[in-house]
Amino acid sequence: MRLILLGPPGSGKGTQAQRLVHRHGIVQLSTGEMLRAAAAAGTPVGLQAKEIMSNGGLVPDEVVVGIIADRIEEPDAKKGFILDGFPRTVPQAEALDELLRKKHLKLDAVVELRVNESALLARVEKRAEETRARGEEVRLDDTPEVLTKRLAQYRSLTEPLIHYYSERRKLLTVDGMMTIEHVTREINRILTALGALEPKEHEEAKSASKASKTAKKTAKQSAKTAAKPARKAATGASKPASKAKAAKKAGKKTAKKTAKQPAKKTVKKAAKQAARAANARKGAKAAKKAAKKLTKKRAKR
Numbered sequence: 001m002r003l004i005l006l007g008p009p010g011s012g013k014g015t016q017a018q019r020l021v022h023r024h025g026i027v028q029l030s031t032g033e034m035l036r037a038a039a040a041a042g043t044p045v046g047l048q049a050k051e052i053m054s055n056g057g058l059v060p061d062e063v064v065v066g067i068i069a070d071r072i073e074e075p076d077a078k079k080g081f082i083l084d085g086f087p088r089t090v091p092q093a094e095a096l097d098e099l100l101r102k103k104h105l106k107l108d109a110v111v112e113l114r115v116n117e118s119a120l121l122a123r124v125e126k127r128a129e130e131t132r133a134r135g136e137e138v139r140l141d142d143t144p145e146v147l148t149k150r151l152a153q154y155r156s157l158t159e160p161l162i163h164y165y166s167e168r169r170k171l172l173t174v175d176g177m178m179t180i181e182h183v184t185r186e187i188n189r190i191l192t193a194l195g196a197l198e199p200k201e202h203e204e205a206k207s208a209s210k211a212s213k214t215a216k217k218t219a220k221q222s223a224k225t226a227a228k229p230a231r232k233a234a235t236g237a238s239k240p241a242s243k244a245k246a247a248k249k250a251g252k253k254t255a256k257k258t259a260k261q262p263a264k265k266t267v268k269k270a271a272k273q274a275a276r277a278a279n280a281r282k283g284a285k286a287a288k289k290a291a292k293k294l295t296k297k298r299a300k301r
Contacts, residue, residue, distance in 0.1 A: 001026055001080035001191065002105065004087070006161060007113035009150045010120045011176045012183060016113065017082045019184050026080035029071055031064060038067045045070060065095045072103070080108075088158050093165070109194055110165040111187055113176035117151055 001024060005013040017028045035053070038046025045066040049059050064086060072081060087093040100107060124147050128138045140146065165171040172194075174186045 002100075002108050003080075003082045003191075004107065004110045004165075005082060005084065005113065006110055006158070006165075007176055008115060008117065008120065008154045008158075009147060010124065011113040011115045012180065013084065013113060015180060016111075016183060016187060017084055020082055020187070023188070024080065026082060027077050028082045028084055029068065029077070029086075031068075031083075031085040034067050034071050035059060035064070038070065043067075043070060061089075061092050061095055064092070065099055068096070069099055069103075072105075087161065090160050090164050093161055107170060109172050109191065110161075110170045111190070112162055112171060112173045113183065114173050115176040119177060120151070121147060 003020070005017055007013050020026065021028050035046075035049050039050035039053070040046070045063060049063050049067065052059050052063070068083075068086065071077060083096075087096050097107075121144050124142060125144050128143055131138045131142075162171060172190050174183055174190070176183060178186070
C-alpha cells in the first residue's frame with residue numbers, strides 16, 4: 001500500500017499517518033527525516049543534500065527524489081509507505097510518478113484531508129492562549145501569523161496537486177473536520193473499498209471478524225448454560241407452590257361436597273316422611289268412607 005496524504009498545515013496528516021503505520025505495518029517517509037538520515041549515512045545523494053543544506057540552500061527536487069528512490073528500496077518499505085511532506089508541487093508529483101514507473105510500482109491513493117481554514121486559525125489561536133495562560137512560551141511556528149503564511153504557501157504551491165491527482169483518478173477526499181477516530185475509520189473504509197490493503201491484511205481482518213463472531217457465540221452459549229440451573233431451580237421452586245395451590249383447591253371442593261351431603265340427606269328424609277304422612281291421611285279417609293257406607297247399609301235393614 002503506497003499513499004500520499006494531502007492537506008494544509010494543522011489538518012491532521014501526521015496523526016493519521018501514524019495511525020496507518022501502526023495498523024498496516026507500513027512506514028512513514030518524511031522528506032526532512034530522510035534527508036537528515038541520508039546525510040548521516042554518508043550516501044552519495046545524502047552527502048550532496050548535506051552540502052546544499054549546510055550552505056542554507058533548498059535541496060533540488062532531483063536530489064529529494066533520489067533519496068526517496070534509495071529509501072523505498074529498504075526492507076521495511078517493501079510492504080508499503082506513506083509520503084509525508086512530498087510531493088509539495090506538481091513537478092515533484094511528476095518526478096515521483098516517473099520514479100514509481102521505473103520501479104514498476106503504483107500509487108494506490110492520494111487522500112486529501114479537507115478542512116476549514118478559519119477553524120484551523122481559531123484552533124491555533126486557542127492553543128496559543130492556553131500556552132500563555134500556563135506561563136509557557138508559544139512556539140514561533142504555532143501562531144496564527146505563521147499559520148496564515150503557511151496556508152497561503154499551501155494554496156499557491158500544493159493545492160494544485162488536488163487537480164493533478166483528481167485527473168489521474170487517484171484523489172480521495174475525507175472531511176478532516178471530523179473527530180480523529182472518524183477520520184481514521186473513513187480512510188480505512190476507502191482503502192478497503194479500493195483493495196489497497198494487502199491480501200494478508202484482508203485475511204487478518206477476516207480472521208479477526210471470525211474470531212469475534214466465535215467469541216460472541218461462545219459467550220451466548222455459556223450464558224445459556226449458566227441460566228439453565230437457575231431456570232431449573234425456579235421451576236423446582238414453583239412446583240411446590242403449584243402443588244399447594246392444587247391441594248387447597250381440592251380441599252375447598254371436598255369441603256363444599258361434604259357440606260352439601262347432610263343437607264341433601266335431610267331433604268330426602270323429609271320428603272319420605274311427607275309421603276308417608278300423605279299415604280296415612282289417604283288411608284284414614286278411605287277407612288272413614290268405608291265405615292260410613294257400612295253404617296248406612298245396616299240402617300236400611
